[in-house]
Amino acid sequence: MAWGGSDPGCPLLRRLPDQTSGRRTTPAAGAPQFEGLMEIDRADGRTPNQLRPLSCSRGVLHRAHGSASWSQGNTQILAAAYGPKAGTKKNENPERASFEVIWKPKSGQIGKQEEEYEMILKRTIQSICVLTVNPNTTTSVIVQVVHDDGALLPCAINAACAALVDAGIPLKHLAVSICCSLVEPGIVMLDPTKLEEEKMKAFTYLVFPNSSHSVLNKGSAQSENNDETEQGLITSVTHGIMSVDDYLQCLERGRAATTKLSDFLRRNLQPQLPSNT
Amino acid sequence: MGAQKNTGDWSSDMEIDAFRRLFPLRFYERHLTEAIRPDARPLKKCRDTSVAPGAVATADGSALAKIGSTTMLASIKMEVMTPSVDSPDEGNIAVEYYMPPICSPIVRPGRPAELAPVIAKQLSNTLLSSGMIDLKELSIISGKAAWMAYLDIYCLDADGALFDAALLSAVAAFSHLNIPAVSLNDEGKLTIVSEESNGEENVEKEPVNRDRRKLTISSIPLSLTCVLHKNYILADPTGEEESIMETSITTVLNTSDQLISLYKPGGPVLASTASIKECVSLTRQRIKELQDILSDSFASMDMN
Numbered sequence: 192m193a194w195g196g197s198d199p200g201c202p203l204l205r206r207l208p209d210q211t212s213g214r215r216t217t218p219a220a221g222a223p224q225f226e227g228l229m230e231i232d233r234a235d236g237r238t239p240n241q242l243r244p245l246s247c248s249r250g251v252l253h254r255a256h257g258s259a260s261w262s263q264g265n266t267q268i269l270a271a272a273y274g275p276k277a278g279t280k281k282n283e284n285p286e287r288a289s290f291e292v293i294w295k296p297k298s299g300q301i302g303k304q305e306e307e308y309e310m311i312l313k314r315t316i317q318s319i320c321v322l323t324v325n326p327n328t329t330t331s332v333i334v335q336v337v338h339d340d341g342a343l344l345p346c347a348i349n350a351a352c353a354a355l356v357d358a359g360i361p362l363k364h365l366a367v368s369i370c371c372s373l374v375e376p377g378i379v380m381l382d383p384t385k386l387e388e389e390k391m392k393a394f395t396y397l398v399f400p401n402s403s404h405s406v407l408n409k410g411s412a413q414s415e416n417n418d419e420t421e422q423g424l425i426t427s428v429t430h431g432i433m434s435v436d437d438y439l440q441c442l443e444r445g446r447a448a449t450t451k452l453s454d455f456l457r458r459n460l461q462p463q464l465p466s467n468t
Numbered sequence: 469m470g471a472q473k474n475t476g477d478w479s480s481d482m483e484i485d486a487f488r489r490l491f492p493l494r495f496y497e498r499h500l501t502e503a504i505r506p507d508a509r510p511l512k513k514c515r516d517t518s519v520a521p522g523a524v525a526t527a528d529g530s531a532l533a534k535i536g537s538t539t540m541l542a543s544i545k546m547e548v549m550t551p552s553v554d555s556p557d558e559g560n561i562a563v564e565y566y567m568p569p570i571c572s573p574i575v576r577p578g579r580p581a582e583l584a585p586v587i588a589k590q591l592s593n594t595l596l597s598s599g600m601i602d603l604k605e606l607s608i609i610s611g612k613a614a615w616m617a618y619l620d621i622y623c624l625d626a627d628g629a630l631f632d633a634a635l636l637s638a639v640a641a642f643s644h645l646n647i648p649a650v651s652l653n654d655e656g657k658l659t660i661v662s663e664e665s666n667g668e669e670n671v672e673k674e675p676v677n678r679d680r681r682k683l684t685i686s687s688i689p690l691s692l693t694c695v696l697h698k699n700y701i702l703a704d705p706t707g708e709e710e711s712i713m714e715t716s717i718t719t720v721l722n723t724s725d726q727l728i729s730l731y732k733p734g735g736p737v738l739a740s741t742a743s744i745k746e747c748v749s750l751t752r753q754r755i756k757e758l759q760d761i762l763s764d765s766f767a768s769m770d771m772n
Contacts, residue, residue, distance in 0.1 A: 303589040310586045314734030318715075393597075395730070400738065423738025427717075429729045431597050435748050438727050442741060 233387065235264075239380045242369075242448065247349075247459045249357040257358020261350035263382060265340035270350035272358035274330030283329060287322040292351075295335040308344055315348055315398055315426045321361040330360060341385040342370035344396050344428065349456070356460055365401040366425055367452040370394060371441040373433050379444045393431030395438065397445040399424060401453035492712045500700050507706065514692070514704035514754055519636065519765040521644040529645025533637035536706060539624040542637035544617050544645050548658045551607065551614040559606020559614040563592035565621045565634060572626035572707070587631055590731065591621070591638060594720055598689035598728045601642060605683055608650060613658050615647065628706040629693045631718050639688050640762060644769075647681050689728045690758045691720040692751040696737040703750050717744070719751040723759065 237243070243264030252258035255271035262268070275288060283289055292313040294305045301309075316332060332354065334347050345368035352366050372383040372394035380387065388394060400423055424442065433441075488495045488506075499506055509515070515536030524530035527543035534540075551558060565588035567581040575581045595601070606615040619641065621634050649661040695705040697713040710716060715735030720728040727748070732739055739747075 303585045306585040307589045310582065311733045316734075318734040318736050398734075423740060424732065424744065425738060426734050427730050427732040427739075429727070429731070430593060432599065432722070432726050432728055435721075435725070435727050438730060439741065439745075442744070 233380070235384065239374075239378070240444070240448065242382045242451065243384070245452070245455050247353050247456070249353055249460075255354075255358070257354045257356070257360070259350050259353035259357055260337075261346055261353055262337075263342060263346050263349075264384060265338055266342055266346045267337040268343075268347045268350040269335040269337050270347070270354035271333045271335075272330060272351075272354040272360060273333070274358070274360070275325040275328035276330070277328060283327060285327050288320065288325040288327075289329050290316050290320070291329060291331050292316065293331065293333045294347075295333065297336045297339060308347065311344065311426060311428060312348060312351060315366060316351060316355065318425055319352070319362050319364060319366045319400070320355070321363055324361045330355075330358075339385065341383050341388045342396075344368070345370045345382075345398070348398055348426075349452070353456070353460070363400075365453065365456055366398050367401050367449045367456060368396065368398040368426075369445045369448050369452065370396050371445045371448075373431070373437055373441065376434060376437055377440070379437075379441055381444065381448050391431065393429065393433040393437075395427065395429040395433075395441050395445075397424065397442065397449075398426035399446055399449045401449070401456060492708075496697070496709070496712055500697070500702075505702065505709070511700060512703045512750060514757070515706075517636070517758065517761050519640045519761055521640050521765060521769050527641075528648060529641045529643075531637050531640030531644055533633050533640060535629055535633045535636070535704065537625050537627045538629055538633045538707075540621055540630075540633040540637040541624055542619060542621045542634070542641040544619050544641050546645075546648060546660075547616045547618065548608065548613050548650065548660070549616040551611065555603070556611035557607045557614075558603040559616060560603065561592065561595060561601070561606075561617045561619060563588055563595065563619045563621070563638075565591060565623070567623045567626065571623040575626070583630070587634060590631060590718075590729070591634055594635060594689050594691075594728055595619075595638060595642075598687065598720075598722050600639070600685055600688055600722070601683055602686075606647075608658065613650075617642075617645070626707060628708070628710045629704050632691045632693050632704070635689065635691050635720070636758060636762075639685075639690065640765070642683060643685055643688075643762070643766065645683055647683065687722040687724045687726075688759070688762075689720050689722045690751075690755045691718055691729075692747070692754040693718045694747045694750060696735070696739060696743060698737070701743060701746055701750070703754070715739075717747050719747050721748070721751050721755055723755065725752070 245263055247259060247261045249259045251260045251269070252271050255273060257272040258270065260267065260269045290313055292309045294301055294309045296305055312334065332351050334351060336343065348366060348368035355362060356365070370382055372380050372388065372391040374380055375392060383391060383394065429438070500511070503511055505511065517535045520532040522530060523532040523541060524543040528546045530543035532539065532541050565584055567575050567584045569575050569577045606617065608614055619638060621637060623630060623634070650658045651661050653659045692703060693705060694717050695702040695709055695713045696715040696717065702709060705716065715737035716732070717739060718729070718731040722728055730744070
């Protein structure tokens with residue numbers, strides 16, 4: 192697949208306006224819509240609930256065991272996974288697989304912000320991986336920022352997840368991540384660009400497991416269990432002041448949007464599974 | 469603690485301490501079913517908390533906070549700086565958080581703790597975004613001089629809920645902070661008027677800010693960390709609890725009941741909306757307690 196190439200079969204991409212052209216299109220037919228929110232203008236003509244065009248290509252690096260390039264609009268992350276390797280690192284654990292995350296910024300040295308991202312990414316990866324399969328090993332995930340145009344951490348989490356799948360690391364489920372931002376109390380916007388992020392009152396990065404209906408077939412998806420997995424929140428990071436109700440609204444909105452994201456991820460991963468070829 | 473006296477388990481033939489070491493999770497789960505914790509707390513009760521403002525005499529503001537045995541020492545040193553061009557009438561706050569090897573066996577000498585920069589970043593995000601301090605108040609002369617508050621927090625004993633204790637000590641240190649008086653010297657530079665020489669020699673010099681003054685502290689941010697395990701929620705975990713049950717949620721609310729941060733870095737347990745709401749309501753209760761503790765400690769300090 193070409194660099195940054197997108198799956199033409201993805202309805203999300205067909206539906207979304209090209210971000211660079213700034214065209215205004217009618218609201219997406221299938222996107223989750225909420226009344227009374229359509230009047231907010233975004234610089235790129237998206238509706239508040241509209242994500243930027245997604246693209247993901249896997250296996251972009253030859254030496255890595257698994258790699259992926261993930262982009263959301265102009266934000267692009269390149270992630271590589273090496274491992275499982277014989278555990279020699281300080282975090283080695285004889286009973287569990289351990290992970291390390293190395294964050295490479297676009298330029299310069301890593302600071303506190305990046306170290307925080309490393310920690311969040313590492314803990315998120317640990318929570319989606321089956322840790323008992325390869326005990327006493329270390330898996331390294333290297334995240335290279337190619338371009339930052341807002342929602343950097345969610346983009347990195349999505350990229351890392353795709354890279355882990357590409358490397359064949361056993362996972363419990365996928366993680367899909369989204370940035371929800373609060374324009375003003377009660378008004379939530381999804382997947383902001385850098386420019387929008389700066390203007391926001393507050394924003395939150397949320398990570399959910401991929402929606403269960405795409406993993407389980409209809410028969411096994413019991414209504415109760417299904418609800419349980421839908422509800423779960425893996426990671427939450429917030430910036431800025433918001434009311435508790437606004438946060439809960441972000442949570443709900445983010446959860447709805449991750450359905451779209453996990454559909455995209457699933458569609459993207461599917462053709463390369465041996466069972467489907 | 470007679471919870472382990474049940475039969476049909478290893479625990480009946482084993483000393484409690486050995487069982488605790490060998491099967492830490494089973495040890496805890498056994499307690500949790502009885503709705504009690506090994507330190508005899510109910511699940512949602514926090515440890516005893518105390519705050520001692522003014523612990524460091526040489527600092528402009530300082531406080532020692534203890535939550536259980538977790539101990540944090542925060543001190544603030546004020547320095548005059550030139551404000552940035554973007555915000556000429558604002559001062560700034562720089563947060564440093566140290567975890568020396570003295571605080572915990574997991575911190576080894578020569579290798580900085582992994583957690584330290586993360587907590588430092590969280591603290592500065594929380595303090596700056598909560599609006600507790602109006603940075604404009606730290607301005608001395610617009611565009612020319614402003615205060616830089618260097619907040620240093622030392623972890624003396626790390627036994628869980630590090631962020632909560634660090635934030636509490638930081639808030640107490642800012643409440644204790646006295647901004648020093650400054651005056652212009654002959655070269656046109658601002659100097660801090662030291663208390664001893666506050667008498668005759670500075671009289672002819674123009675005092676720039678009149679007096680030592682306190683900052684106005686509005687809507688204090690305070691936090692509570694909860695550990696999630698299965699369906700249990702444990703408020704204010706100890707270090708042992710944090711290492712055994714790895715999912716934690718840190719909720720920061722300010723005193724006007726707004727959410728400053730809801731921080732859950734991964735973890736094996738997924739948080740449902742209901743447990744998030746539960747954490748928020750526990751935090752609300754905790755903030756009331758902490759506010760009382762803070763006001764009591766400052767009241768008793770003023771008495772002395």
